[in-house]
Amino acid sequence: MGKSQKPKTLLIVGGGTSGWMAATLMASRWPDINVRLLESDNIGTVGVGEGSTPHLKIFFDTLGIAESEWMPRCNATYKNGIYFSNWSSVPGFERYFHPFPAQTDDLTMPMFFKHIQARRLGRSETPHPDQYFLESYLTRNNLGPIAAECFPFNVAYGYHFDAALLGKFLAAKAEFLGVERIEGNVAQVQLNEMGEISRLRLDDSRTVQADFFIDCTGFKSLLLQDALQVPFTSYRDNLFNDAAVVLPTDAALEITPATDSTALSNGWAWRIPLRNRCGNGYVYSSAHLSADQAETELRQHLGLQDAEVSARHLQMKVGVVQQHWRHNCVAVGLAQGFIEPLEATALALTFNTIMQFIKRFEDGDFSGRYQDDFNREIGAKFSGIRDYIVCHYKVNQRTDTAYWRDNAANNALSESLQAVLHLWRHSDNFAADMRKYNLEGSYQAKSWACLLAGYGLFPALDAKASAAPDNGRGELTELAEFIRRCGLNFTNHNQLLAAHGVT
Template sequence: MSDTATVYRQRASARPRIEAEPPIRHVAVVGGGTAGWMTALLLAHSGYGPRLQVTVLESPQVGIIGVGEGSTSWLRGFFEELGIEESEWMPACHATYKSGIRFDGWSTRPGHESYFHAFASMLDNLTMTQFVDHVHRRLDGEDVHAHPDRYFLATRLAHACKAPRPRHEFPFDVWYGYHFDSVLLGAFLQRKAVERGIRHLPRHVVAVDRNERGDIASLQLEGGETLAADFFVDCTGFAGLLIDKTLQTPYVSYADALFNDAAVAMPTPLDGPIMSQTISTALRHGWAWTIPLTRRHGNGYVYSTAFCTPEQAETELRTQLGLLDADVPAKHLRMRTGRVEQHWHRNCLAVGLAQGFIEPLEATALMLVQRTASLFVDALEKGDLGAAAQATFNTAVNAQFDGTRDYIVAHYKTNTRTDTDYWRANAANTRLSEPLTRLLKTWLARRPIVGGIQQGTFGQGYPVMSWYSLLAGMGLFPDDGELRAPAAHEPPHSLAAIDNLIQRSALNFPDHRELLGAIPPRPREESLQVYFW
């Protein structure tokens, strides 16, 4: 319904030039990787142009955390804003298209053992009303079809291994994401940044100097060099060299609501069709990801060390992949979930793992990087970096982090598995935020949550479509024995008509592997509008 929809729009156009002088002249980004180079590119793309000098320090001594990764649809907007074609960056990063995420085994409710969280498309405006109406009616006890997989085009495309880029003749867009090799993506962004005039210093920071006000003044580099700047961006990962070790910014842990603190990853060969979806499969003490790249599958297991050891997790993942006796190396990672209280503290901005992390589920890491950097560029272009602007910024970024956390926590809280202590503990967890508690209570009371999400009362960070897909997909409805037949005077919406619309629309999308072989340029005059409930 257009009167309740919000519009998300991205245009591949340069920011307008700002005639005023920038409030800062030189920004030093400490740490490379995807977060560092994304931030540097967005800063250099500001309306100040080359008048804002950007330097990236990348330590040769510090490795990059990198496994096969997925993104939300926000990454598409990043490349389009910078004018970087998919035909250029995707082959260089072994990237594939992503229509959404399939969740397998999170629910044991009959008919809800699997569901798909679809990225939105313009055609969803023709099916979303029916889906939400059927969800409300099933919550009210009517036996109508309310599983999300039946209602969205992206689900059909993923099931058929089709790319979510329609042929030119079909004027309806899908707002898709990507899968990619994160190490290769970081290297690609570095090359683009250097091409666009961003200075790259492969140096290791040995000390941080502060001025009499307590702000960061300069960095002491190995070899005796000193780098001074007006503003600093901390992209040093979990080390938090500037935001944590230097400025000692308080940290808010999410560990009481998100139990996972480790992961193990390993690749497998890719043969046959290429999926356009991430698969998240619930295992005994966490969940396993399957991510299709052009040359291999990225696989991993995210788990809690409070419930199993790294060795047990690796064995379970190898068993899942049929690699128990194979000589395939595994990469073990530790992670910390939470966020800093102030992402922008004094003259320092923390981005990426230095600012916080909400585990890999739903692939939100780069979205948070992009939104943090973009919000800072917006503040910078207004020309005011004072205390009020800083407070407004931190409030907005914290709300994004906390809202995203709530959406991730809801996956675990609503699971119905009882096979291990891990899943039982997640279902019994009461350490939920007040907004998430209110949202779940509203749903379980069989009342609509649309109004609360749209008004920002709860469910911030994700649209109605996502929340309804999650809760309906997990089967949070009255038991089948409690359901009654729909009233004769108010029949359900026609599933045949929905199937016909989606099936015929899907004919306009190419095979995924076929499109990856020759990615066409995107018309520059295209204006993308995707309507989210």
């Protein structure tokens, strides 16, 4: 599709959250293009994480959909960030919170960086990240992220949600926007003489034609990877986890506005609080643990008896395609790649891919003029998130299983991740040098510092430096009081859900 010509028909192949996100965004942006979506009733959603970053709010804001409309229908709750438990064996650092951004960070973050810098020099400071950020305070006190109108600072937040219900909600929205849903199973992808996709043949002999195709067929990637033969690069050398086991439990009476990520023997377990249940799962390495062993360990972790609830086992294809856009096809969601759900980045990558494609497609007058730029940009997003996820495993100090020892010993690190770790050990100003060397991409210096400080990655205390007068205690007291008073503007999470109709 090298010439400048707006497509008359655009076909999204595959539903689920990614497919219907693409449908709603493209139909709302291009009302003069016939947007259609082909999906099979026999294929369910993967629905592993059921959590998001703040990108999901941006998605709904882009479409003008209010929380009071979609959250009750998807049993959704608010998410201030993620707790990480048992990832570190350093005393005092067994648990930390990774918060989303807030405008108050501009007032509190300088003190955080000041104190971690002093601790990195061997001084006896207080470097744990949890006491430096409003979002951490809100979560400890079970407060939602939406403040009273008189509070002049915004707090970013994500959501927990039922993935299947979200897909259905978006499908209804897309169809209201004029998207035509076609039910069927793809039997063959047919190419033209230029190597582009021309039509799909379904298993009932129907054919479906389009000018442009969006591949949302999940890990199978029937269009981009299978038909167009775009190579897939595995992340197996530095992300060992390739399987998950999933078990729901009853909803908690007090719903916390955070995801819990707890390190287990050969991976980690998530806990995602929805309005009607808790989503639980264990992401693990099949090279280190069998499926039966993983299920048994998850049940023990949750305190479940064997017969109480059935488990669902999943395989994960972790890695990324070498081209996200080839010829007249763009892959979105699992079809383009997957980084394990540790930081709930799947929907953020989906949203970024769709919006960047829309921009680049329009900039090129609906041609492939900016295809290479788009592929570099989305590839960089995947690489940046992968580095941050890999860092969680690389810097662990657990020695109780071969899994954790193997992760700590893994040296298959990108140059950018090696640079971040070098700055943490040697920089005189970590935040400034992260910007100086262009290492702030998918994650800002705040997030990197929360991770590394949250693990307690500091040198031994220096005897002379530790003996110096502690000038930070007073300012920490003032900081705690500032954050507490900010917190007075926020509402209990359960009450906030009720106020927004999520009952």
